[in-house]
Amino acid sequence: MIRRLLEAASSRWAARGPQVRGCSMVDGLYLRADGELPCWCGPGEVIVHARLALGSVPASPQDLAPIRAVRRAFAEGRLPFPGTCEGCQVLGTRPARELRERRSRLDELHVEPSWLCNLGCAMCPPDNGARGELRDHDHLDPALLIELLDALLAGGVGVIRSVRFEGKGDPCLNPRLEELIRATRARYPQSYLVLTTNGSFPLRSDLAHCGLDHADISADGFTQASYGQYRKRGNLKRVKAFAEDLTSRGLSVGWKYILMPWNDGEDELLSCLEWCRARDIQLELRLTHSAEASERWDWPRLQAWVAPREGVIARRTLAHAKAG
Ligand code: SF4
Numbered sequence: 001m002i003r004r005l006l007e008a009a010s011s012r013w014a015a016r017g018p019q020v021r022g023c024s025m026v027d028g029l030y031l032r033a034d035g036e037l038p039c040w041c042g043p044g045e046v047i048v049h050a051r052l053a054l055g056s057v058p059a060s061p062q063d064l065a066p067i068r069a070v071r072r073a074f075a076e077g078r079l080p081f082p083g084t085c086e087g088c089q090v091l092g093t094r095p096a097r098e099l100r101e102r103r104s105r106l107d108e109l110h111v112e113p114s115w116l117c118n119l120g121c122a123m124c125p126p127d128n129g130a131r132g133e134l135r136d137h138d139h140l141d142p143a144l145l146i147e148l149l150d151a152l153l154a155g156g157v158g159v160i161r162s163v164r165f166e167g168k169g170d171p172c173l174n175p176r177l178e179e180l181i182r183a184t185r186a187r188y189p190q191s192y193l194v195l196t197t198n199g200s201f202p203l204r205s206d207l208a209h210c211g212l213d214h215a216d217i218s219a220d221g222f223t224q225a226s227y228g229q230y231r232k233r234g235n236l237k238r239v240k241a242f243a244e245d246l247t248s249r250g251l252s253v254g255w256k257y258i259l260m261p262w263n264d265g266e267d268e269l270l271s272c273l274e275w276c277r278a279r280d281i282q283l284e285l286r287l288t289h290s291a292e293a294s295e296r297w298d299w300p301r302l303q304a305w306v307a308p309r310e311g312v313i314a315r316r317t318l319a320h321a322k323a324g
Pocket residue numbers: 023024025039040041043044047070080081084085086088089090091
């Protein structure tokens with residue numbers, strides 16, 4: 001039955017022809033801490049197109065055969081991985097592009113600096129979260145990223161619009177994070193470099209001076225009780241000090257706040273907004289479409305709340321938008 005439904009969904013996509021939209025794989029690459037180049041986001045991450053190893057990164061990695069096959073499928077109006085793509089959050093976020101032999105531009109390079117995490121959030125996949133032991137390749141080796149960037153440059157990719165340092169683990173657990181960012185800035189000086197971290201770390205002042213454009217701090221709540229309900233083992237005091245230190249050093253900082261039933265009271269949101277405003281930090285209130293989503297806020301109500309207020313924006317996950 002499920003198979004028949006998936007086949008029907010795939011043929012609906014095929015029937016829509018070349019106007020079918022693609023996904024982040026069309027003009028992006030995702031490098032995991034262990035060197036894998038997988039699909040992006042959610043169910044797609046189990047599909048690994050290649051694994052890069054130090055000293056043997058192939059020429060023109062943006063055009064490896066499996067990645068070209070993904071683009072070809074979209075350009076021909078097919079889903080590259082029927083049965084998986086349908087559940088992928090990034091499906092429909094990019095136009096399906098014609099294939100070109102040499103790509104001079106990537107829209108986004110997604111880099112996972114570490115596979116380890118210091119927290120244990122409930123929604124994290126069971127194989128993820130706080131891992132006790134450091135294994136080989138848990139942290140991305142800057143030499144591997146440098147080799148990839150050099151191969152992209154040599155392969156004709158002169159522009160990468162944005163590079164996002166984010167992954168299953170928290171980037172700040174990689175002791176060489178600043179090296180990763182500096183190396184990227186040196187090779188792609190025009191790119192927009194963004195870091196996403198939970199921020200529950202001791203101060204790390206070098207982060208503000210290594211070439212980053214922006215840091216997003218993921219912290220859902222503005223009291224320790226509400227924040228810690230989802231961000232297990234997180235310390236809100238530390239998060240605030242971390243964000244405050246970065247912004248005081250001139251780095252652009254955002255506070256990403258997912259609305260859930262225990263953190264969505266108006267008083268708490270106003271306290272957070274006031275604190276953020278005083279430090280020139282932009283607050284992003286986000287609706288999600290998961291089991292733990294806020295019931296108090298729907299998209300029209302959140303937009304109306306945000307509209308007259310400075311320093312706060314509303315966002316929703318793609319899954320939420322699709323469901324709406
Ligand atoms: S939509 Fe399909 S091709 Fe694109 S990232 Fe997801 S699984 Fe991969």
